[in-house]
Amino acid sequence: MSEIQLSExxxxxxxxxxxAGVYRDADEAVHTGLRLLKSKEGKIAELRRLIQEGIDDIEAGRVIEFESADDLTRYIMNMSEDKRDAAAQTEINPARASRPSRRL
Structure with missing residues (x-):
């Protein structure tokens, strides 16, 4: 492997x-930097995938339109309440979470 040239x-x-004691040596500092770069690249790839998923949904007509920001806020809050209620129901009856739904 070739040597790496660093700026001053x-x-x-x-x-x-x-x-300062943040790293034991230069190798550890560089290794940490590379690990962070890999993590960032993975997050960018995931973001690109989610953007494409959104574009695909728009092109397929899978969209919801809202008249106002308040309507959007209410929709999000209702979704949150539904998830919270479903989680609470699972805590009350854990067997429900492992049973497959019979509805199609």
Whole structure:
């Protein structure tokens, strides 16, 4: 593997982080940076997938239109209440959560 060239600014930053005890050495600092970059790339890929899912829904006509922000807020609050009620029902009767629904 070829050597990595760092700018003086990057080198100084890593050295300061090591001196401050944030990392044991430069290798750990670089490894942590790469791990964060991979995590960021994964989040970007997930965001792109969700955006495409939204575009597909719009193109297929799977949309809900609201007259006002208040209507949207009420819709979201109702969804939240429905989920909370379903979770509470599962806590009361855990067997319901594991049973498949008979409705089609």
């Amino acid at each position: 600014e990057d080198r100084a930053f890593i050295e300061e982080e090591v001196r």
